[in-house]
Amino acid sequence: MRIFVKKRRLNRSKGGDLAILLILSIGGIFMALPMVYAICQAFKPLDELWIFPPRFFVRNPTLKNFSDLFWLMSTSWVPFSRYIFNTLFITIVGTAGHVVIASLCAFALAKHRFPGQNLIFKIVVLSLMFSPAVTNIPNYIIMARLGWVDNYAAIIVPAFAASIGLYLMKQFMEQFPDSILESARIDGSSEWRTFWQIVMPNERPAWLTMVIFSFQYLWSQGGAGTSANVFIYSEELKTLPVSINQIMDGGFARQGAGAAVAVFMMIVPVTTFIITQSNIIETMATSGMKE
Amino acid sequence: MLMPEVLIGKVRPAEIRKRMSLLLKEMKKSRISYLFVLPFVLIFFVFVALPVIISIILGFTHFNLLEVPRWAGLANYKRMLLADDVFIIAIKNTFLFAAITGPLSYIACLMFAWFINELTPKKRAFMTLVFYAPSISGMLYFIWQIMFSGDSYGYANGILLKLGIIQEPIQWFTDTRFMLPLVIVVILWLSLGTSFLAFIAGFQNVDRTLYEAGAVDGVKNRWQELWFITLPSMKPQLLFGAVMSITAAFGTGGVQQALTGAVSTDYAVHTVALHLADHGNVRFEMGYASAMATVLFFIMIGTNKFIQKLLSKVGV
Numbered sequence: 001m002r003i004f005v006k007k008r009r010l011n012r013s014k015g016g017d018l019a020i021l022l023i024l025s026i027g028g029i030f031m032a033l034p035m036v037y038a039i040c041q042a043f044k045p046l047d048e049l050w051i052f053p054p055r056f057f058v059r060n061p062t063l064k065n066f067s068d069l070f071w072l073m074s075t076s077w078v079p080f081s082r083y084i085f086n087t088l089f090i091t092i093v094g095t096a097g098h099v100v101i102a103s104l105c106a107f108a109l110a111k112h113r114f115p116g117q118n119l120i121f122k123i124v125v126l127s128l129m130f131s132p133a134v135t136n137i138p139n140y141i142i143m144a145r146l147g148w149v150d151n152y153a154a155i156i157v158p159a160f161a162a163s164i165g166l167y168l169m170k171q172f173m174e175q176f177p178d179s180i181l182e183s184a185r186i187d188g189s190s191e192w193r194t195f196w197q198i199v200m201p202n203e204r205p206a207w208l209t210m211v212i213f214s215f216q217y218l219w220s221q222g223g224a225g226t227s228a229n230v231f232i233y234s235e236e237l238k239t240l241p242v243s244i245n246q247i248m249d250g251g252f253a254r255q256g257a258g259a260a261v262a263v264f265m266m267i268v269p270v271t272t273f274i275i276t277q278s279n280i281i282e283t284m285a286t287s288g289m290k291e
Numbered sequence: 292m293l294m295p296e297v298l299i300g301k302v303r304p305a306e307i308r309k310r311m312s313l314l315l316k317e318m319k320k321s322r323i324s325y326l327f328v329l330p331f332v333l334i335f336f337v338f339v340a341l342p343v344i345i346s347i348i349l350g351f352t353h354f355n356l357l358e359v360p361r362w363a364g365l366a367n368y369k370r371m372l373l374a375d376d377v378f379i380i381a382i383k384n385t386f387l388f389a390a391i392t393g394p395l396s397y398i399a400c401l402m403f404a405w406f407i408n409e410l411t412p413k414k415r416a417f418m419t420l421v422f423y424a425p426s427i428s429g430m431l432y433f434i435w436q437i438m439f440s441g442d443s444y445g446y447a448n449g450i451l452l453k454l455g456i457i458q459e460p461i462q463w464f465t466d467t468r469f470m471l472p473l474v475i476v477v478i479l480w481l482s483l484g485t486s487f488l489a490f491i492a493g494f495q496n497v498d499r500t501l502y503e504a505g506a507v508d509g510v511k512n513r514w515q516e517l518w519f520i521t522l523p524s525m526k527p528q529l530l531f532g533a534v535m536s537i538t539a540a541f542g543t544g545g546v547q548q549a550l551t552g553a554v555s556t557d558y559a560v561h562t563v564a565l566h567l568a569d570h571g572n573v574r575f576e577m578g579y580a581s582a583m584a585t586v587l588f589f590i591m592i593g594t595n596k597f598i599q600k601l602l603s604k605v606g607v
Contacts, residue, residue: 010506020406028421038434054449105331114321127339129595131542133564134588137571137580138342161334191323216427225545266428284492288527
């Protein structure tokens with residue numbers, strides 16, 4: 001395929017190629033600019049943050065903003081490391097639970113035949129068509145009843161059953177060859193064992209995709225419009241995105257530290273995506289919806 | 292499976308009993324399958340399906356979380372349409388945001404995915420990352436607040452002041468003239484997410500031989516190739532992407548809240564999602580908020596179904 005790309009391809013004009021390159025560059029710069037700006041801000045010393053006219057790039061990069069984070073927050077009653085721990089905790093527990101629970105369900109929906117399976121999948125697809133804003137109020141009532149207000153369960157447990165993860169996994173598993181499952185059954189392997197030892201190791205692209213999507217959802221919990229914002233109010237349970245606001249509220253000297261948190265928040269999911277990109281694209285190839 | 296015939300009443304009771312026992316037998320045989328789906332279905336029911344049902348019911352009541360809900364009939368819906376000016380603003384804004392950001396982000400996802408697909412694999416992976424990164428970067432959109440901060444140290448103000456285009460710094464996120472366009476730009480910046488990835492994958496998985504066959508059949512340029520070959524063969528991805536874009540477009544509220552506060556100046560960027568959170572989570576008017584949620588729910592489902600119908604005609 002590489003050779004195919006190198007030579008002038010079918011139906012491709014030179015002018016068109018140039019136009020595409022131009023549009024992609026403009027679009028790319030627009031997308032990257034704020035991120036580059038955030039990185040520059042995070043490395044700017046105080047005097048560069050507050051000069052007029054403001055400069056885009058950093059001249060004398062410093063790590064002071066990053067070390068300030070821990071220093072600033074050690075004076076408040078919740079240390080900064082606690083916010084990091086909280087975000088890591090809900091992200092890891094929530095994602096792990098989601099991958100296991102949704103994969104189990106996806107496997108049965110894709111590879112078993114039982115009464116009600118189509119109904120379950122149809123409802124899950126329907127749930128992709130409305131956003132959590134709709135269920136916000138009743139969810140509050142349910143959480144209050146369960147006693148889960150101000151408890152991580154309110155964020156983690158619903159994330160276990162994220163419908164997008166189930167949807168993608170089920171679509172991907174459809175392709176898994178039935179013959180392999182059949183021979184495992186003949187060899188006397190239980191469904192549970194088949195699932196863990198044959199299906200899951202072979203469906204790595206799909207569960208890595210679930211990891212990315214779940215990760216992304218949980219990692220930003222605490223920001224505006226997320227459920228952590230509604231359910232969590234104890235300071236020691238709050239998460240990284242909340243700490244950005246608190247740092248920024250601390251006055252103008254904190255802008256660099258705020259940017260440092262943002263860069264930290266950005267690096268983790270972006271790195272995960274870089275590592276898993278090819279797997280995710282492979283999974284998305286089966287994401288299609290039938291009418 | 293049995294329902295329609297039973298309802299019509301054409302089936303004799305004996306027949307029904309026979310079928311029921313067959314169904315039960317089948318269900319017993321599928322025990323293991325049910326065990327596999329149980330955890331997901333249970334959690335999904337409690338936190339996704341049940342809330343929709345509760346919301347529809349509560350929409351017809353007055354409820355403040357402390358007392359027992361009181362039946363209200365259509366009072367909440369009347370209030371929404373006749374007595375709540377802010378709701379009218381919110382729903383107008385919601386449709387405005389959805390009408391602008393939905394199609395634009397969908398087209399941007401499709402266009403950039405198409406262009407990126409023309410690149411060599413390494414460049415393709417890099418550009419995919421550049422376009423996808425904002426949507427996964429946590430709460431990075433607060434950087435827009437710094438770039439467009441209201442004092443002269445904000446980057447946008449700084450440049451404009453230096454060039455002499457403005458004399459006074461602009462209050463970007465409180466001035467009603469700038470809030471709406473700026474919020475739209477940020478939403479678009481964040482919107483190359485799941486649909487974008489699905490399209491990237493879709494483009495890569497079109498059967499290559501179709502292009503050669505198409506060229507023989509008279510496809511002359513890349514536009515014709517896109518319309519007659521590529522889009523029809525990635526229709527399932529197009530449908531999936533549409534669902535993702537529409538749902539996100541109507542649920543909009545988080546970015547507005549982050550950039551302009553939970554209640555923006557003159558409600559200039561107030562949306563239904565924000566309005567119902569305001570009434571539900573802040574004022575504890577759960578009945579009224581539920582009625583709004585129900586309206587939003589049907590708008591989302593309705594638009595999704597409608598667009599699916601439209602898209603199924605692509606390239607045929």
